[in-house]
Amino acid sequence: xxxxxISLTSIGRLSGSKRTTAGxxxxxxxxxxxxxxxxxRIKDHPCYNExxxxxxxxxxxxxxxxxxxxxxxxxxxxxCSNESRPGVVSEKxxxxxxxxKVTHIAARLPQLSVVGIAGPGDALANxxxxxxxxxxxSRNLPHLKLCLSTxxxxxxxxxxxxxxxxxxHVTMTINMxxxxxGARIYPWIFFDHRRWTGLDAAKILHERQMAxxxxxxxxxxxxxxxxxxIPGVNDHHLAEVNAAIRARGAFLHNVMPLISDPxxxxxxxxxxxxxxxxxxxxEAQERLGGSGVRLMRHCRQCRADAVGLLGESRDADFTxxxxxxxxxxxxxxxxxYRAHIEREWQHRRAARAAAxxxxxxxxxxxPAKLRVAVATNGGGRVxxxxxxxxxxxxxxxxxxxIRLLGPRRVENYCLGGxxxxxxxxxxxxxxxxxxxxxxxxxxxxxxxxLEQAGLRIDDSHGQDYIEPAIAACFAAARQAGLPPxxxxx
Amino acid sequence: xxxxxxxxxxxxxxxxxxxxxxxxxxAKKSIYIIDASKCTECQGKHKSPQxxxxxxxxxxxxx
Numbered sequence: 001x002x003x004x005x006i007s008l009t010s011i012g013r014l015s016g017s018k019r020t021t022a023g024x025x026x027x028x029x030x031x032x033x034x035x036x037x038x039x040x041r042i043k044d045h046p047c048y049n050e051x052x053x054x055x056x057x058x059x060x061x062x063x064x065x066x067x068x069x070x071x072x073x074x075x076x077x078x079x080c081s082n083e084s085r086p087g088v089v090s091e092k093x094x095x096x097x098x099x100x101k102v103t104h105i106a107a108r109l110p111q112l113s114v115v116g117i118a119g120p121g122d123a124l125a126n127x128x129x130x131x132x133x134x135x136x137x138s139r140n141l142p143h144l145k146l147c148l149s150t151x152x153x154x155x156x157x158x159x160x161x162x163x164x165x166x167x168x169h170v171t172m173t174i175n176m177x178x179x180x181x182g183a184r185i186y187p188w189i190f191f192d193h194r195r196w197t198g199l200d201a202a203k204i205l206h207e208r209q210m211a212x213x214x215x216x217x218x219x220x221x222x223x224x225x226x227x228x229x230i231p232g233v234n235d236h237h238l239a240e241v242n243a244a245i246r247a248r249g250a251f252l253h254n255v256m257p258l259i260s261d262p263x264x265x266x267x268x269x270x271x272x273x274x275x276x277x278x279x280x281x282x283e284a285q286e287r288l289g290g291s292g293v294r295l296m297r298h299c300r301q302c303r304a305d306a307v308g309l310l311g312e313s314r315d316a317d318f319t320x321x322x323x324x325x326x327x328x329x330x331x332x333x334x335x336x337y338r339a340h341i342e343r344e345w346q347h348r349r350a351a352r353a354a355a356x357x358x359x360x361x362x363x364x365x366x367p368a369k370l371r372v373a374v375a376t377n378g379g380g381r382v383x384x385x386x387x388x389x390x391x392x393x394x395x396x397x398x399x400x401x402i403r404l405l406g407p408r409r410v411e412n413y414c415l416g417g418x419x420x421x422x423x424x425x426x427x428x429x430x431x432x433x434x435x436x437x438x439x440x441x442x443x444x445x446x447x448x449x450l451e452q453a454g455l456r457i458d459d460s461h462g463q464d465y466i467e468p469a470i471a472a473c474f475a476a477a478r479q480a481g482l483p484p485x486x487x488x489x
Numbered sequence: 490x491x492x493x494x495x496x497x498x499x500x501x502x503x504x505x506x507x508x509x510x511x512x513x514x515x516a517k518k519s520i521y522i523i524d525a526s527k528c529t530e531c532q533g534k535h536k537s538p539q540x541x542x543x544x545x546x547x548x549x550x551x552x
Contacts, residue, residue: 065500066504067502067504068543070545076500076502076545092501120502125504126507193535193536193539195542
């Protein structure tokens with residue numbers, strides 16, 4: 001299996017053999033990691049293609065409120081428009097309202113490429129509304145990809161329908177293959193007209209998930225598996241989950257951190273179960289890195305009514321009360337954007353290739369690896385002011401390539417004219433393990449504090465593509481023989 | 490003999506409506522209600538009332 005990691009830079013396939021034998025330019029074009037037919041299927045899906053997440057947007061339509069299982073990390077009573085996490089929405093839609101909403105958004109958000117159904121319950125616990133919505137979307141907006149998320153319990157019953165709609169991307173949440181562990185995550189399921197608890201529930205869920213996964217991959221559908229990393233519960237079990245989904249042909253494995261805030265009222269949150277730190281998440285992902293299933297590193301754990309690029313919240317701009325009764329579909333901006341992206345990707349590929357050459361040619365001293373956090377607003381560029389960032393993308397560079405490790409979420413430091421010192425400290429904590437911070441600009445006060453905390457700040461690459469900027473940082477650190485911050489911290 | 494829905498606990502997720510074998514449950518404004526004249530507590534059809542078995546918040550209870 002090639003490339004266990006989807007690399008934004010893709011600086012070469014990062015599979016073990018390729019990595020050790022890379023002799024020439026390590027910066028292959030990203031889509032060279034895939035065969036051309038596969039690339040066509042994923043190139044504009046922001047979740048399935050790491051490169052696309054800088055450029056393409058998705059909309060989740062919240063037509064599926066009901067759920068058939070209870071998870072200890074979910075509380076269906078809680079709905080806050082300020083929260084970004086799965087299972088949460090502010091407004092539930094009928095299929096007709098969903099079509100209206102997507103039609104309106106498609107005309108205003110040229111980046112839109114995917115319509116997904118991800119709840120707020122389970123897409124397949126509401127099959128009528130889910131498939132009515134897909135029917136309406138595919139008939140009226142055939143240029144958009146259809147995508148759904150499920151816990152898998154009802155999946156074996158709907159395989160034929162999924163295939164008949166040509167749904168090419170399905171995400172399933174699989175947190176365990178051992179019912180003993182499952183019983184600590186799922187208090188109950190509703191299946192075959194009754195409620196099951198304990199080991200029985202976890203066993204049924206596991207068997208249905210595996211049967212569903214096998215059915216999807218046998219049909220050639222690309223399956224992303226989400227696993228919630230729950231420290232002390234399934235953290236040491238995820239390698240087994242990874243092996244099980246690999247054996248059944250999953251395309252992508254997304255290990256996500258448990259979100260566990262007592263204020264959300266989830267069983268885990270109230271029971272004191274903690275989520276992983278950013279570094280624990282990275283370590284868990286790294287442990288799976290060589291397994292053979294591609295790892296998703298750019299997930300933002302978005303809401304079931306998310307709109308926009310990943311990491312961007314446009315849902316409040318597109319609530320039903322802001323959408324006309326008869327939205328006009330105008331695809332001209334969409335087509336113009338596609339043409340723009342084709343050109344843009346050519347430039348970016350060239351920039352990546354140059355970055356790969358610079359990495360390979362870096363001085364043979366100084367840090368072997370460099371972790372770089374980037375403030376970006378999309379487009380694959382260093383283009384965001386430090387104070388405006390609500391997340392930083394953390395990359396790791398070495399002489400063979402650049403890999404995205406994942407986003408680190410923060411609250412923006414700048415509050416319009418002044419900075420929030422508490423938030424600054426939280427940003428510093430979130431950037432643990434990072435050597436260099438790449439921003440378009442940063443004010444003098446936060447810069448001084450960030451440098452005092454040991455971060456090197458570089459604002460000389462504003463508007464540059466991310467990979468060449470990181471490669472330049474790496475080459476400079478090598479040239480100067482700088483020690484990595486992580487080693488000295 | 491019928492079930493009812495505790496309004497304060499209903500999240501309007503519709504799970505009960507989807508499972509009710511009698512078509513006794515429908516949306517009313519922001520919550521769901523059970524039509525007592527149609528509710529049989531699922532007797533003769535299922536081992537337990539389906540609304541209570543599927544409800545995520547324990548809102549479906551004997552009236």
